[in-house]
Amino acid sequence: MDRTVENPxxxxxxxxxxxxxxxxxxxxxxxxxxAVAGRWEFPGGKAEPGETEARALERELLEELGVRARALVRLPGTWTVRPGLELHFWAAELLAGEPRPLEDHDELRWLGPDELDSVDWIEHDRDVLPHVARLLHS
Incomplete structure (x- = not known):
């Protein structure tokens, strides 16, 4: 008999x-x-058990923003959100739809490389900005 116990x-x-x-x-x-209301982030969410990171991001962008997107490449770095939760950032391209703040957000902004410091980022998201700026310049 197979007894699978989730590891806490x-x-x-x-x-x-x-x-x-x-x-x-x-x-x-x-x-x-x-605790983070009013601060800015890159949208996303938790991967479900058995779900790839890329698929999780695509699902979360559809749920949170109502858009279809494709995950392209994982950006360098990992961040501990809290014990048991590790944050990874991905670059993604918009495939279809216009983003709308459907869940957990009240405003959206498209920022160019010289505007990245114009909003109050959550710390983890601020840490990945140099990688995002390189993507926008390429």
Whole structure:
């Protein structure tokens, strides 16, 4: 008999997406939870068990923004959000739709490479900005 027990120390992956269109990247202002409300991030969310990071990002962008996107490449670095949650960032391209703040956000902005410092980023997201800026310049 196979008894699968979930390991409480297992790390769950959270994906954030640097969604790029025409040399600009999408920033989303959090509306919840209160600890980060009003701060900006790259949209995304938790990967489900058995789901690839790329698929999780594509699903989360559809759920949170109502758009179809394709995950392109994982950006360097990992960040511990809290014990058991590890954040990875991906570059993604917009395939279809116009992003709308459907869940967890109240405002969206497309930022060019020289505008990345114009919003108050959540710390983890701020750390990945140099990689995003390189993508926007290429």
């Amino acid at each position: 120390t297992e790390t769950r992956i959270v994906v954030g997406g640097a969604l790029i269109r025409a040399g600009r990247v999408l920033a989303a202002r959090r509306s919840a939870p209160a």
